[in-house]
Amino acid sequence: MTGNPLFRAPPSLTSLSVSGRFTALLNNLSLTKEQVTDGVTKFRRVATILGKAYYGDNAPAGNAILVGSWAKGTQIRPPRDVDILFRIPYSTYGRFEQRIGNRQSQLLQEVRTELAKTYPNTDMRGDGQVVLVHFLSYAVEVVPAVLLKGGQYWVCNTREGGNYKTFDPKAEVKYVIDFDALTKGNTRKLVKMLKCWQDECSVPIKSFHLELLAIDFLRTWPHADKSTVYYDWMVRDFFRHMVGRAEWSMKAPGTGEWLSLGSEWKSRAETALDRATKACEHEAQSYAYLAGEEWQKIFGTYIPIC
Secondary structure (H helix, E strand, O other): OOOOOOOOOOHHHHHHHHHHHHHHHHHHHOOOHHHHHHHHHHHHHHHHHHHHHHHOOOOOOOOEEEEOHHHHOOOOOOOOOEEEEEEOOHHHHHHHHOOOOOHHHHHHHHHHHHHHHHOOOOOEEEEOOEEEEEOOOOEEEEEEEEEOOOOOEEEEEOHHHOEEEEEOHHHHHHHHHHHHHHOOOHHHHHHHHHHHHHHHOOOOOOHHHHHHHHHHHHOOOOOOOOOHHHHHHHHHHHHHHHHOOOOOEEEOOOOOOEEEOOOOOHHHHHHHHHHHHHHHHHHHOOOHHHHHHHHHHHHHHHOOOO
16 A cells, blocks of 8 residues: 555555455465474484483473474465473583583583484584574474573583573563564564575575564554555555664563674665555555566465466
């Protein structure tokens, strides 16, 4: 849509085209039942393997939890990583603190070794903050973590000689879920669409940063709780907002850590804004096919052309 943002053409001209198009997009991005089952099964298997390795037969409940998109309900098709936080015993943390060198890297390598006993022919590596296990259907990212008082965690950071970073998965999940409720489900739907764009257009930005930007945008957008009829505007106006956030920093929920958004993605956001603006203009004039062509430049064939 274009023109006065408070005016919409009659539903007979635009509503079905816009609403139907974006409903189809979101349906196409939803995981199948088989994909959900596969992801959950991999989570349980990895949790069981590490639970026995570090706790024996008395692994405590909740020693492994889903984090990231699977915890927030923002996972999309095609399947991405399944992110698992595994709580190591405090005694294990103490054992590694007695070592010299990059203790965090050594811890990741030990977790990798334990998983390799069960999956000897599966490609995996320990780097950064995670142990990455490449299965055929999903990659599983395991984050070994030390539980802190208050419910936060220390997670490994192998860079710059190694250290621990504070992570608050519960706060991150609550941040998304609470705002999703305020926007009647639009927060998670917008994040899913943005992750589709991220994949289709090879956008160099972290998914977590897209979540923060989506909430930052919807916080002041006047139609944040409206139906799918407004989704063409939502996408267009988000990209305009995003372009203006280049080189900004935002706080991570829970930890308060300042995260730099950078600007490597700015040119792709500007291109997406131009395409979304044209698509909205075509939608307003009931040129459904032309609008679909522009939307597919952003979302690929996950969104119908007409």
